Amino acid sequence: MAYQPQEIFFRSKAPVTVDEDLCIAHKGCTVCVDVCPMDLLAINPATQKAYMAFDECWYCMPCEKDCPTGAVKVDIPYLLR
Secondary structure, three states, X not given: OOOOOOHHHOOOOOOEEEOOOOOOXXXXXXXXXXXXXXXXXXXXXXXXXXXXXXXXXXXXXXXXXXXXXXXXXXXXXXXXX
């Protein structure tokens, strides 16, 4: 049987994803933007939701840990865990 790579080895397009249904940036929340030491997150003026502006994440996790609604998820690549 041929080797089939498992889903765990694949990385999402961006290491940080924001669930727009849970994001409350439209209510003035900017926690994820404020705590990111790399300044990678921003608020989209059109949707009033947070998004990852750049792909240089250090996987330090404060954006995920401090998000009051759990909207921010950090996908740490398998080999860095």
